[in-house]
Amino acid sequence: MAAPVHLSxxxxxxLSLKSPRPPRRIPSVSSLSAPVSAGRLxxxxxxxxxxxxxxxxxxxxxxxxxTYLIERSPAGSKPCGGAIPLCMLDEFSLPAHLVDRRVTxxxxxxxxxxxxxxxxxxxxxxxIPMLRREVxxxxxxxxxxxxxxxxxxxxxxxxxxxxxxxxxxxxxIHYTSxxxxxxxxxxxxxxxxxxxVGADGANSRVARSISAGTYSSAIAFQERIRLPPEKMAHxxxxxxxxVGGDVSPDFYGWVFPKCDHVAVGTGTxxxxxxxxxxxxxxxxxxxxxxxxxxxxxxxxxxxxxxxxPRRVVGRVALVGDAAGYVTKCSGEGIYFAAKSGRIxxxxxxxxxxxxxxxMVTEEDLKREYLRKWDREYLWMFRFLxxxxxxxxxxxxxxxxxxxxxxxxxxxxxxxxSYLYKRMAVGDWRKDLGLAWRTVGTLVKAGIMGKAVxxxxxxxxx
Amino acid sequence: MALFSxxxxxxxxxxxxxxxxxxxxxxxxxRRNLSLFVTRSSPDKGEGMVGPAAVEEQVEEKxxxxxxxxxxxxLEEGRKEKSPRDSIVAAMKVEIPKFKDPRWVGGTWDxxxxxxxxxxxxxxxxxxxxxxxxxxxxxxxxxxNEESIIFxxxxxxxxxxxxxxxxxxxxxxxGRAAMIGFFMAYLVxxxxxxxxxDQMGNFFCKTLLFIAVVWVLxxxxxxxxxxxxxxxxxTTLYDKQWQATWxxxxxxxxxx
Numbered sequence: 001m002a003a004p005v006h007l008s009x010x011x012x013x014x015l016s017l018k019s020p021r022p023p024r025r026i027p028s029v030s031s032l033s034a035p036v037s038a039g040r041l042x043x044x045x046x047x048x049x050x051x052x053x054x055x056x057x058x059x060x061x062x063x064x065x066x067t068y069l070i071e072r073s074p075a076g077s078k079p080c081g082g083a084i085p086l087c088m089l090d091e092f093s094l095p096a097h098l099v100d101r102r103v104t105x106x107x108x109x110x111x112x113x114x115x116x117x118x119x120x121x122x123x124x125x126x127x128i129p130m131l132r133r134e135v136x137x138x139x140x141x142x143x144x145x146x147x148x149x150x151x152x153x154x155x156x157x158x159x160x161x162x163x164x165x166x167x168x169x170x171x172x173i174h175y176t177s178x179x180x181x182x183x184x185x186x187x188x189x190x191x192x193x194x195x196x197v198g199a200d201g202a203n204s205r206v207a208r209s210i211s212a213g214t215y216s217s218a219i220a221f222q223e224r225i226r227l228p229p230e231k232m233a234h235x236x237x238x239x240x241x242x243v244g245g246d247v248s249p250d251f252y253g254w255v256f257p258k259c260d261h262v263a264v265g266t267g268t269x270x271x272x273x274x275x276x277x278x279x280x281x282x283x284x285x286x287x288x289x290x291x292x293x294x295x296x297x298x299x300x301x302x303x304x305x306x307x308x309p310r311r312v313v314g315r316v317a318l319v320g321d322a323a324g325y326v327t328k329c330s331g332e333g334i335y336f337a338a339k340s341g342r343i344x345x346x347x348x349x350x351x352x353x354x355x356x357x358x359m360v361t362e363e364d365l366k367r368e369y370l371r372k373w374d375r376e377y378l379w380m381f382r383f384l385x386x387x388x389x390x391x392x393x394x395x396x397x398x399x400x401x402x403x404x405x406x407x408x409x410x411x412x413x414x415x416x417s418y419l420y421k422r423m424a425v426g427d428w429r430k431d432l433g434l435a436w437r438t439v440g441t442l443v444k445a446g447i448m449g450k451a452v453x454x455x456x457x458x459x460x461x
Numbered sequence: 462m463a464l465f466s467x468x469x470x471x472x473x474x475x476x477x478x479x480x481x482x483x484x485x486x487x488x489x490x491x492r493r494n495l496s497l498f499v500t501r502s503s504p505d506k507g508e509g510m511v512g513p514a515a516v517e518e519q520v521e522e523k524x525x526x527x528x529x530x531x532x533x534x535x536l537e538e539g540r541k542e543k544s545p546r547d548s549i550v551a552a553m554k555v556e557i558p559k560f561k562d563p564r565w566v567g568g569t570w571d572x573x574x575x576x577x578x579x580x581x582x583x584x585x586x587x588x589x590x591x592x593x594x595x596x597x598x599x600x601x602x603x604x605x606n607e608e609s610i611i612f613x614x615x616x617x618x619x620x621x622x623x624x625x626x627x628x629x630x631x632x633x634x635x636g637r638a639a640m641i642g643f644f645m646a647y648l649v650x651x652x653x654x655x656x657x658x659d660q661m662g663n664f665f666c667k668t669l670l671f672i673a674v675v676w677v678l679x680x681x682x683x684x685x686x687x688x689x690x691x692x693x694x695x696t697t698l699y700d701k702q703w704q705a706t707w708x709x710x711x712x713x714x715x716x717x
Binding site: 281287308310328366386455 | 706708
């Protein structure tokens, strides 16, 4: 049980918390009768127990907040590439046994199959850890529990905001707690809390409840294929990326190794109905290396393309995929989900402990969580958006991208920013050379693209 | 747990227009005359061979699912430089034809074959590479470890690009600029009485000249105006999506 912090001055007038109004359904948690005024205990609910939710719950619990984590399928596995940046192992203290594979080689294939090896400039010890989502998620959740968060297996149904945010009334979370073993149906339950953190993923119900707005999303489609051992050996520490119009018009296809199989998939924003065609395309491109394999699972999931219009509404904050924190160009989301959950949880705990009276407000959340998040990571999201719009536009620019990837400086910069999430301060001369080379390659690629187009139109006549 | 389906059946859903080229060296086949694919240069287009080819294509599709390993070996065999007869045999087994060109050797262009009068004809290299990329757009090829593509356009010297592409365009643009410049100089002279030398000394005229130069560089066709507007929108859209959450504050609507 989290120890209550700060026995500060007892509640004075102003925004005092009244006792919660009588619930409409049978409550299954006793927080409704907990003494709220003594010790100023804040109650928070985190909806969704993935990396974002678990990190938020852990940060809240460590900060002395009474935290409830609602997760609908604790044992589920998620369709996901499973790659995390190296810094996540340190920042989130992930033990080494969670990592299935350490990828030290990446190969990127252009539309004309020009292959560039991306691992040359990795330093000793640097790698991309690959894990299974069910393993990572379970670990983060159990750690949150050990710090004091209460895990409530159940499905979030709806959220009832208080009649007015300054009235001191709580938010009511309506959820269906998971059926006990042997029972057929779960029990509808209600939870009264002061703060809600929505971490329930790309199809977030919390976001819908607070009218956070929608975002455009890409679809990621993936097949898990078990390969014969000699073919699997090829992917021992190698991950492959394929770009081209046959694989995806605005994204890339991938072959990522997992524990004992590979995940072959692709994604797209603009042509979702044709995703099967693109999946056939990536299979065809990697054919010699995956022939003879056995498809063990087929999965698909939406990926947000940009943040929702409103990420904080009242005392409800969205984190992770629910907020839309997925980078363009690479489609990376796990690290940003966990980090945003942690930053949000820490912000709430900090606001609460710094305030001697009064409830956490929407202003506080925006200032402590959103502004901090935007200041730290907006530049990275903007940069990757720029890369995507410049390099993923056509086959010609994709060729340019792959050619540029052969440059050592590009590789080093990429690894620095991906593995450590920081902008590497390099030699300005090399950066200038890189800028020049980028412009040159793009110009050449544009010329080649126009030549290819001209061939197409002249042949049709 | 489905066994892997051979990729030709999946790819048969891809539409591809009949693609004919009158260029020398090889006839690019349509999907209908695959079995008659030859590497020698031939002046006639594929249409004349449609009849018998159609029958053969149907036969081919019925037996288009050989065991994946066998197909893989045939792909590799068909890839190497072979006589036309062998490549026909290889092509019959594989529904998707591979890119073939006598100058494309071992995953890169053999520059010796492009030599004209002792010097490499870079324009021909660029054209050949463009043709190869066009081919691959229509018939994407599987990547393999054994035959990796190693051709990098950076081996083409920078002046070859300028010679092949920039100079004709530059000539056209300079011609347009000169015509417009002459006409505008005449017009301004007739309106204001300033000769050319006096016009150049005037700040307003210099500004107009600057705008004209930028305009000519950026906008070549009518579509370019739309394209520029779109690019401007796209670059700011992502930023707008991120800032949307702060719009409530700016409009003064913040609830306590």
